[in-house]
Amino acid sequence: MKLTVEQVTHQYKNFLALKNINFEFTPGIYGLLGPNGAGKSTFMRILVDVLAPTSGMINYEGRNISILKSQYRDILGYLPQDFNGYPHFTAYQFLLYVANLKGLSKSLAKQRVDELLQLVGLIESKDKKLKGFSGGMKRRIGIAQALLNDPHILILDEPTAGLDPSERIRLRGILSKMAKNKIIILSTHIVSDIESVADQVLLLRKGELIEHATPAHFLDKMEGQVWTVTLQEQKALSLMDTFIISNVHQQGTSIELRIVATQKPHLDAINVPPKLEDIYVYHFGNPHQAISN
Numbered sequence: 001m002k003l004t005v006e007q008v009t010h011q012y013k014n015f016l017a018l019k020n021i022n023f024e025f026t027p028g029i030y031g032l033l034g035p036n037g038a039g040k041s042t043f044m045r046i047l048v049d050v051l052a053p054t055s056g057m058i059n060y061e062g063r064n065i066s067i068l069k070s071q072y073r074d075i076l077g078y079l080p081q082d083f084n085g086y087p088h089f090t091a092y093q094f095l096l097y098v099a100n101l102k103g104l105s106k107s108l109a110k111q112r113v114d115e116l117l118q119l120v121g122l123i124e125s126k127d128k129k130l131k132g133f134s135g136g137m138k139r140r141i142g143i144a145q146a147l148l149n150d151p152h153i154l155i156l157d158e159p160t161a162g163l164d165p166s167e168r169i170r171l172r173g174i175l176s177k178m179a180k181n182k183i184i185i186l187s188t189h190i191v192s193d194i195e196s197v198a199d200q201v202l203l204l205r206k207g208e209l210i211e212h213a214t215p216a217h218f219l220d221k222m223e224g225q226v227w228t229v230t231l232q233e234q235k236a237l238s239l240m241d242t243f244i245i246s247n248v249h250q251q252g253t254s255i256e257l258r259i260v261a262t263q264k265p266h267l268d269a270i271n272v273p274p275k276l277e278d279i280y281v282y283h284f285g286n287p288h289q290a291i292s293n
């Protein structure tokens, strides 16, 4: 199975949101990583054919998805970034309704809805209306609706938004289990969401696909370039102005810095194993740089 992205560019009025993207997806889990506004949602909307690229095309098994239309939709599952469902439907009614739209037979639909409510941990809330759902519960219903037709291609736009840590772990488990023979593409700006599940990570910056590789490859490349050092506040602050800082940890009157640098940034700095988080900060910077205690 192949989903090929060929020279895809997208322009919103006078804003160029995607710039000449080329990529080939084969079965596996892909993490699309980039800061807000990088073009992740635009890319995903093009991949599911709800948005036509300004130029270029997406081919599924060598055929343009905009020509395949419903044939393509039949093998697709999609969670949009702004998924809300229908507030007056219960979880059960909503999933049954989507199953109907997707053409599942009545008996299969009931069976799938039950299975999926179990899978996403919402079976006990199946008769509650979506309007009473928390953000995390809505996201889980959104994931369930994307899975109803057992899609070959699953595209999840920020599936972990609003999920608590245990729900994030559950989702990772679900995705890993179903990854065989499926193309799963998920977007996030939270590195830990994809670190352990993604076979490949795609870095998107300002509409450009700047790099793609396995997490292990990214980590190998960064080996020897991540350091920690604990310094008094003044000295630490001056290093923060000079280097790429991937974490800051206050320890009493001292500050422990995690630094990404090709050269040893301070005499007392020691090399530590890289994490994907360091790679993110290296490519995208860290606008938060909050001090953690």
Ligand SMILES: Nc1ncnc2c1ncn2[C@@H]1O[C@H](COP(=O)(O)OP(=O)(O)OP(=O)(O)O)[C@@H](O)[C@H]1O
Binding pocket: 012, 013, 015, 017, 034, 035, 036, 037, 038, 039, 040, 041, 042, 043, 081, 189
């Ligand atoms: N309908 C639109 N009209 C004009 N500009 C748009 C439109 N939709 C998105 N953009 C712009 O295109 C860029 C990419 O947006 P997109 O939503 O694809 O990014 P993203 O990586 O998904 O960001 P986020 O993580 O915040 O959702 C942004 O600068 C955004 O403001």
